[in-house]
Amino acid sequence: MELFWLLGIPLTGGIFLALWGYRRNAPEINALFSLLTLAMAALLTVRIVEAGPMMVGNGWFFIDSFNVFLVALTAFVAFTTALFSRPYMRIEQEHGRLNATRLRLYHSSYQIFIGAMLLALTTNNMGILWVAMEAATLATVLLVSLYRTPASLEAAWKYFILCGVGIALALFGTILLYFAAEKVLGSGGNALLWTHLNGVKAQLEPTVLSLAFVFLLVGYGTKVGLAPLHSWLPDAHAEGPTPVSAVLSGLLLNVALYAVMRSKVLVDGALGNDMAGTLMMGFGLLSVVLAAFLIVRQTDVKRMFAYSSIEHMGLITFAFGMGGAVANFAGLLHMTMHSLTKSAIFFAVGHATQKTGTQLMDDIRGLIKTNPTLGWGLMLGTVAILGMPPFGVFASEFLIITTAMHEHPWATPFLLLALGVAFAAIFGKVQPMVFGETELPKLPYQPAQTPVFLHLGLVLMLGLFIPPYLAAWYKQAAHLLGG
Amino acid sequence: MSAGILLQIAQTLLAILLAPLLMGWVNQCRAWLQGRSAPPITQPYRSLRKLFHKDAVIAHNASPLFRFAPYMKFACMALAAGIVPTIANDLPFSPAADVIALVGIFALARVFLALAAMDIGTPFGTLGARREMLVSFLAEPALLMVFFTASLISQSTELPIIVATLAHKTFAIHPSLAFAAVAFWMISVAENARIPVDNPSTHLELTMIHEAMILEYSARHLALIEWAAALKLFTYSALGIALFLPWGIAPQGDIAALPLALAAIVAKLAVGGAALSFMEAVSAKVRLFRVPEFLGTAFLLAVLGMLIHFLLEG
């Protein structure tokens, strides 16, 4: 029942906001819908944590502790982002970068986007999963080009084409999956239900599945932003409105990775070797290293943090590739930490860029003077994302690196090198933005700082203390991923 | 024990009293060697007396440090003299400070004098202080290395025990000591502001080191400093004797040997002073920038001495 509402609310929200148009309090309504969604997600989570995995709608939906954790995360970040976008979008309107019609588009497709992601997370049907992913892409394409500047159009076009191609390949992978499944399950609806597939994964034809996995990995991997398929990501993050960047790197990447993980579980079962894991580790490592070295050259702040998202996604993929209880646990933890921290950073960056009217880091100076809370938010967020204790990102990185150290020692030098380079680059660029002297005007609206510190507070807490039930929950999820 | 304390005090006083005499003797010899008519051997005493009677003239901005330094230096030198065995070998005070502490004492005196020299803030004062520290930062470790060689041989850093080992144990040839001796000679020349490092009898700005530091002193302060300098020369000579030709120094609790020991020390000092003045007469003062080379050589020799000890005697 919660599930129905969970999916229903955002969709109705989308439609409602589309019809109702941009009125004065549309942002509040947007936030309200997100809040309701969050509430539903909470209820659902409680249910799952109590009663364990469950099937809904005669098998079309399946919720276990893995995806319910992502559902909760998605709903939460979606809500905080809605809160953040309230003043942000108003200020954008003040600055005349957006008008009512575009804001209408923004709000309705924001809800649709959230709905699509939730659908992708909760569905049990690999086909529907694909449909939902495609829907999420389409919902965000127009958001990326919301400013209608040449740059944003270009970014959106690249985003659309590259992800479109990727997603098409993923569809091919799904077809192959179905092709293999129908041998066992017979043709018809059930052959794509993940639970059924999971039940019979040992009998699925290995050659087909390995082929399918390649297509699925390249397909969904494009959306995860794994190098060298990542090319769209920095452009889309840098040119879209900041709330969109926040949800893109905070949520969409996770969902895409979730899709990869679901298929990995099947393929592992079918092949009985760790081909899938090896591929993922390769992709992950490549992404981490490449992103780290690309960060060094960045001048645009959002672009830089986009690359950092690639780096962290690579890290998570690497962790999942290693497999095993600890690594999966670390991967899930890192997913959470990255979503929270990165979205917090984008919130802070968003207001910073609004203050200065530019995204060029050389022109942003002395935030700590003009708006101390904002400055400290950005500084602490950066410190957190760079894996400095006591923030939670360190906890997960600690686990990942230590696991890598005694399972794949060869990989550790690359990881540490990349992390070191990224640290030097990002911190060296953020420090002068936060510190130093400057003269800047005030903003027309009080920027939203609650979300930033809410997220950072959570990250800090998780770094020092992970509540037992949360830990148990992660462990369960890690186990589902074949820990 | 009480006898020991008496002996200790007696010895220290003896050193303090004899020190100017040695200075006088050296000056006399040098005068002879230079063909001048020599001042009487008691000249240093007279000048000290004269200085003590004068009124002290002190710069306006002199701080208490400036006035305290001479006493400090004198005290340090007296203590040093009290540690080094001159005639007798049992010194109750010597356990309080071994050779390393001895180096420390010299350093303490030097630092205080250098600070005092900088206190007034005259160009010459700071110049003197700088040069003094330049000399010392090479001379001090070199001296330490010399002591190390000796104490490696005698397995101790206590001077009486070193002396006892070198003088009264079975005689053995120590090549390392030869190096040490040469190094020690060079060091003591430098430390006592003698030619070729410094010239005690000049106020030429290009050359002076020790004199430059004490330019601002007068009367009793100057007297104390001069006396301390003489004491330093005495102590160094006594050290050299104790380390390299210790024969004749009275062993523990042997009162009978004292007169002989006294005679021995006087004789050795006389010879040593003459040698010093002879060296000064035949050698010329080196340029200041050559001084580090000179002392560097001393340092290297001392280290070599130690190495040789490890190689041949270890």
Next chain:
Amino acid sequence: MSHLASLDAHVLDLAWAGVLYWLGVGFSALLLQRQHGLLTRLIFPLGALGALFMAGIGVAGLLLPASSMVLPIGLPDLPFHLRLDALSAFFMVLLGGAAFGITVYACGYFRNMAAGPLALLALWYHLFLAGMVTVLLADDAYAFMVAWEVMALSSYFLVTTDHKIPEIRRAGFLYLLIAHIGAVALLLTFGVLQGGHGDYTFNTMRLAEMTPFWSSAAFLLALFGFGAKAGLVPIHVWLPEAHPAAPSPVSALMSGVMLKTAIYGLLRVTFDLLKIQLGWWGTLALALGLVTALYGVIFAAVQSDMKRLLAWSSIENIGVIVAAFGLTLIFHTDGKGALAALTLTALLYHALNHAFFKGLLFVGTGSVLHATGERRMGRLGGLIRTMPWTAWLTLIGALAIAGLPPLNGFVSEWLLLQAFLLTPGLTQPYLNMVIPVAAATVALAAALAAYVMVKFYGVIFLGQPRDPALQHAHEASWPERLGMLWLAGACILLGLFPTLVIQWLEPVVLMLTGQRLSGISNWLLLTPVSAERASYAPLIFLAGVTAVVALTYLWVRRVYHGRVRRSEPWDCGYPEQNTRMQDSAEGFGQPIRQIFEVFMRVERETPDPFDHHPHYHGDSRDKLWLLIYQPIADLTAWLSMQAARLQHGRIQWYLIYSFVTLIFLLVLTR
């Protein structure tokens, strides 16, 4: 002892409570952002009390057996483990003792700071203290790393307190970067140490069986990681930048205490966590330490900025400590337990001394900075007349760090040199060759330290003020004086009662080397090995000096007179002389620079005879920067340029990437 026995169970709880107390103080400072009065009058005194409390805990820990506890925080499978044994207790005493004086000083130092920044500073300050204590208490890798990085991060924010100045920002960045790299090395160390158990508590590491190869790997990583924090050459570059940049009490904490946490870690890993030790580690550490010591003191001698000079001198002292560490290892692996105990004692003693006198000197410069607003020694001088308290108290620190008897610096130096003298009889002959040279180097460094201190003290406090404004320099405030008094007093007491201190170090030495010093006879006479071998009695020494001084003084006064006439300085009768004719800092360091110019990159602009405002500027920089760090930066830049080529905007190319990846993977999985 009975009342202590009752304490036994709770001492660790108390220590943790102290940490929480500090955190509480820090965050309450954040709440008091508006009340400036409360901030200055309340927060720092409370912090100081905490420091005193920590010192007390440390003393208790030295007397009590080791105790440990597990906190309900941390990772699910790896909660925070805490442990208080002799080693950590000793360093807690060091921390508490030094931090108390410094924090008391801070009460006065930060009086005039604006409330907002002050609140933040207080927060970071107490976070810094809490982090350092937690580093000492941590008993598993995760807790250690968290505390370690909290320490680094908070100190970074303290360093960048005055972030308006670009140099300071740069210094802070360099500091945090190198600290982070060091931390990564430490992470690797623990990774190696846990030897495949996957369990990161120190207890498992203690039990882990390791081959010499992996042990060496762990040791080298630890040496790098902790060396980066301690400022070991060649990873010292951040230190002379960061320490001067911070506010003086913070510099004092960083130099005096934080560097010691690195020493603590080194001891912890080498003697406690690692089962086996190898001789060549000792030789390596000895060599590194000596190089560092010499390098540091040489650069200290040529500095013209007073805080930078002190920072370099910290590098020197760390070098001496690490050399002692190396010697300890050599003896330990050579089965010379007693000697290892001696060198270890010297090491700990020196660490303790350095905490106090370096703290004292840094806060002293702090007062000078406040009174004159000037850090360049070339603009100071003659302050002994305007600020006597600061001057005389700093003098004690200067004499102590110069290693002069009867102060504390001399004691540790003396012990170390004794250790060198005891080396013959080592099994490896090559060591017997190395030792004399090493001893010579240490002696040389010590002598140069005296040079440095004469320069430091003479140029700043003595002479005539090089700037008329200095006439109005005001004396330090009372809290500042009290803080300095505490530190100076510690320097004196540590110098006068070495035997007591050494007896009190015994548990630590016993724990690490399994040996105790043989010949400690009585409280008066310090005889590390035996009375015949060597002895030193600072009290008698002091008594002797004072007696002679007093006697001479009385005698001069009795027999002659005390008449004094004041006049102009004579100065060889030079007609005119002004304050500019005194040696500047550069001038005083010039001989050293001339001798050791090979190590330096000297930039000199000398005036030509014809310009109207002739001015001289000389700056001697570290050559290693060009040799090591620049190439690394260039390489990174080059690599990133290569990477950037991939990202060149044509969508066709991006499609080709996907296409090729797909084909490649398809071929791969066939």
Next chain:
Amino acid sequence: MTALAYHLQIVNLLAALLLLISFAMLSQRRVVGLVTLFAWQGAALALSTAIVAWSTGQHHLYYSAAMTLGLKVIAMPWYFYHLVKKLNVNRVVEPMINIPTTMLIGIVLVIFAFNLALPISEMSGTVTRSTLGIAMACVLLAFLMMITRTKAIPQVIGFLSMENGLFFAATSATYGMPLVVELGVALDVLVGVFVLGIFIFQIRETFDSLDLKHMEKLKEK
């Protein structure tokens, strides 16, 4: 050899036709021609789907055949003609790589695809197994086409023909996906095309050209 054999042959024939059209598109320089070819490809696809549906009695395949006919043969080509006329961008476009090379690469791709599909076709139980290779070849060729085209519309058409390939794989290798999925996919394609339309107008009015070389600003300096 019963009736089954015939339409099996027909399907294979259509498959070959599909591949042929793909090659033709690869070599086609004019946009209008491209659209026509795309329409034909759609028609072939619809027909083959229908035949499979008829031969195997899988009725929901009729729906998907109808959808293909409606969308890809009538709606979209019409839409594109309209677009091309409106924006008048129907001139000869030189691809990035010249045609013969493209062809050669294409042939290599086809061989590669067949090799890839061979083992799978072996064990495919459906009547039309050997066509999987062709489907994959079509996908890869479409991909290649997207790479070589430097204008917006051709690239989109490439994208769509790639989906044709996918559908062909779905219908011929497996008797179509479950209906829900097909509906979803079709919906997405529909929405996608409309989004594209909006886009192309936006691009047009921003850059007043549909040439992709205007869109190479975002890159690493």
